[in-house]
Amino acid sequence: MIAPEELRAIASWSRDLSEAEFEEARRGISFRSYGKNASICHVGDRLESWTGVAEGLVKMATTSKSGKTATLAGLRAGAWFGEGTVIKAEPRRYELVALRDSRIALMRRSTFLWLFEHSAAFNRFLVHQFNERLAQFISLAETERTLDSTGRLARNLAWLFNPILYPDLDRTLTVSQEELGMLAGISRQMANQGLAKLASLGLIELGHGSVTIIDLERLARYEA
DNA sequence: GCATTAACAGCCG
């Protein structure tokens, strides 16, 4: 069972629930921790729970038949995912890796389905989330071929600041260049150069182990 | 060629 303050802190959807729904959600959530580079689940796993990131940074990725792996989304604290798998009761279609020590919240399937059945607010959240993820995947399909490493870096960085997925708007994120490299599928050195380029264009500002977003719109649209 | 790994000095917390 999760403390009320913590649930509100890591789950924006919980703030719109009725008191009864909120309590039901609390009772259905437990935690699990993963070390850096640990696999949270593989393709085909029957991870039965709806999943949230309480602390840390997680990469959601697929591997094509040719062996190339593409990041579907970087997930930071406050992100929730896996509803498709829970609703359809099918195995996961993607792989989840902790990019740093992370604490993961797991909501029992029965609790998720109860909220799905009873709470309009919960369903509203799910629809908005589906919309944003769909937009991300479309952008991935569109630009997969054309973006260079700096472009992929810009896109993955912009995803981490999606205002619908992460409504607690903070323009600065604590993230190392190595972690951003792992998200974009490039080396730390390339991430370093790409970030320097994005900073020189005035899209972001670099700190020591952190990035501040200056112009999210242009960052999301960055090409070549 | 371009990106990756390896290596290292410098700096920040």
Next chain:
DNA sequence: CGGCTGTTAATGC
């Protein structure tokens, strides 16, 4: 001190 950054050199596809 430990981790992150910025840069260069060597290596690989």
